[in-house]
């Protein structure tokens with residue numbers, strides 16, 4: 001452990017008594033902290049983390065907090081390593097001691113550490129700005145709020161006290177236990193001791209917010225008070241979150257067989273937020289759009305997203321908060337597992353949403369990055385804070401969750417669950433290494449879990465499994481899947497070691513006959529004897545495997561036309577075929593044939609989103625030369641379908657709500673595709689009439705806004721802008737904001753780009769610019785803006801959002817533009833995102849190459 005970023009483990013904190021005096025009007029705050037530590041050896045210096053803090057006094061008490069035994073200490077900062085060293089002029093004996101520090105901190109401008117967030121209210125004059133102070137500590141920002149041992153392994157109890165104006169809300173991880181009224185309209189609030197936990201999970205929220213009455217959720221150990229905390233004016237947007245969270249708490253207690261580890265749950269909507277949400281124990285913070293929602297006006301994906309995010313963060317209360325990774329290399333497991341659980345919990349909450357099918361979209365995105373040479377292993381060595389932050393990417397979340405799902409399916413749900421329970425029970429209140437989980441699962445299943453998983457997490461990339469029918473059955477072999485040919489090794493070979501690939505294969509030797517299941521761990525090429533040739537093979541049933549499948553001969557068509565295959569299986573078939581097309585292994589004609597078959601039979605909205613993605617991709621990559629042919633294909637595949645669907649939806653017979661919701665969602669997807677890239681004149685006229693109607697179903701309205709935005713007149717664009725300013729829910733606000741940048745008018749486009757640096761919140765602006773960069777016609781202008789304002793963006797935006805903003809370059813397919821982008825990025829340092837940007841660049845070159853091929 002020779003990492004200069006890590007603190008010595010000779011001083012072990014056990015308890016923090018933290019008091020903070022936030023000043024909502026000023027730019028700084030006062031704090032005091034007493035940290036009980038155990039000195040494992042004699043010393044005269046103690047090192048801990050602190051950043052952007054000024055220490056006014058420091059002393060050390062020995063043998064508890066004895067005031068008479070104050071040993072004054074001097075504090076020396078090391079801003080590079082984000083540390084402070086406390087030195088005393090005598091030797092401290094081993095044993096217990098308490099570090100006492102008084103200090104001043106500054107509110108951070110990039111939405112990490114302790115920072116201020118502002119909002120205006122619709123229910124006062126609408127122009128007064130209100131301020132709250134809030135924390136975001138993961139990964140390594142607690143040190144900006146109080147001096148601490150800021151590593152996940154240093155778990156401790158936190159006793160927190162805040163002195164705040166008496167009329168504002170102040171909350172933290174645990175319940176309020178004492179409130180003292182002070183002079184000058186102030187109140188001093190003390191919160192209950194927390195459980196033993198890591199510093200990155202500490203949270204404070206102070207400001208003029210409101211709260212729902214607590215809902216008492218029946219927990220294993222008694223009622224758990226659950227509240228939503230929100231900016232005034234949003235009281236009517238909280239009910240859905242409460243409903244989801246209540247179900248989730250019960251689901252997780254049942255799944256983990258461990259009581260909720262906190263004493264209450266607050267879900268807090270924060271107007272300015274760098275990430276999506278954060279799992280602070282008992283005080284979970286969210287972007288408003290991911291918590292506050294009106295089920296009547298929101299689209300299905302918006303509702304699913306809110307449920308997913310709440311479930312994700314609640315899953316962390318056990319997996320992450322109760323049991324925590326020893327160091328940041330383990331963050332992938334924390335996030336991958338929470339992502340896996342989020343889908344499981346949402347699936348249990350609303351089985352009719354079929355969220356494992358929508359998860360296909362997330363998995364597809366992970367495949368897309370993992371097919372690059374610049375991919376990385378899921379788990380890797382992390383040294384610095386920047387490297388820790390760089391771990392939060394698609395490979396951690398989506399690939400990580402996919403391999404966890406693959407393992408769960410292979411072991412069986414109940415075996416997997418009981419292994420998780422054993423792991424959490426064994427390590428409650430402590431920290432773990434990734435392998436501890438594999439060992440627990442290995443113990444309950446008897447399968448070589450550690451060997452299987454280590455090969456999936458310590459190596460980048462994934463296999464392509466080729467399936468061939470033979471005289472006697474079928475033959476399987478694997479190689480690494482890659483968009484571009486593998487660079488040869490020094491000895492001229494390109495062999496890569498196989499992945500132990502867990503597969504549940506289903507085969508038929510007679511069309512429409514019975515199928516046989518095979519459970520194998522594929523490594524080297526393998527034959528399966530069926531006593532005759534396979535006529536149909538499902539090599540990835542349920543779509544749960546993280547590998548591509550290449551069905552040779554007539555096997556692809558056999559699967560595509562199998563009426564018993566599920567939506568997710570069709571999804572995966574299409575996604576694998578698209579990947580094969582990008583890798584130049586499948587022709588555009590084969591791809592189009594498959595699209596025709598699937599469009600005919602499929603009604604699942606998630607599959608159609610993928611179809612829509614493929615058709616838009618073809619349109620973009622095909623350029624002007626193929627544009628009319630592509631539009632004709634879109635018309636052919638979608639027009640009839642939309643008309644038919646609308647006819648069915650008019651029919652008086654009452655379908656279930658679930659079926660209606662899905663039909664509405666599908667209609668929205670078809671409408672947006674036809675009116676957007678399809679440029680269907682009739683749909684565009686309808687969009688003009690529909691977008692302002694609040695009485696139509698939300699997915700159609702959203703589609704209409706999107707369609708209108710692409711060809712809005714000056715007047716219409718102004719109306720969209722006004723609608724953005726006056727929007728009544730966070731979802732609507734985002735919908736109109738994204739619509740504004742879809743314009744095809746360069747002047748309006750420039751106007752919206754300016755907004756991104758002025759009026760648009762810094763939490764949303766990077767996403768707006770990402771869309772600007774990948775704009776079909778005006779992407780050049782978008783890129784010019786981003787590159788010429790680069791230093792301003794770096795200063796303003798949360799640093800974690802820059803790599804996400806640059807995602808927009810992946811779809812650039814014009815050689816000259818790609819060269820300009822590559823030249824700029826070669827000279828630009830992007831801390832905490834170097835590798836992700838490399839991946840965006842490589843993916844951009846894949847787009848250029850495919851476009852060239854398709855246009856030739």
Ligand code: BES
Nearest residue numbers: 138139275276277278279308309312392
């Ligand atoms: N722990 C993360 C939040 C986080 C991410 C903190 C990166 C610091 C750096 C949280 O649990 C999370 O995963 N949030 C997601 C949303 C989630 C539903 C996928 C996010 O913020 O994007």
Ligand code: ZN
Nearest residue numbers: 312316335338
């Ligand atoms: Zn998470």
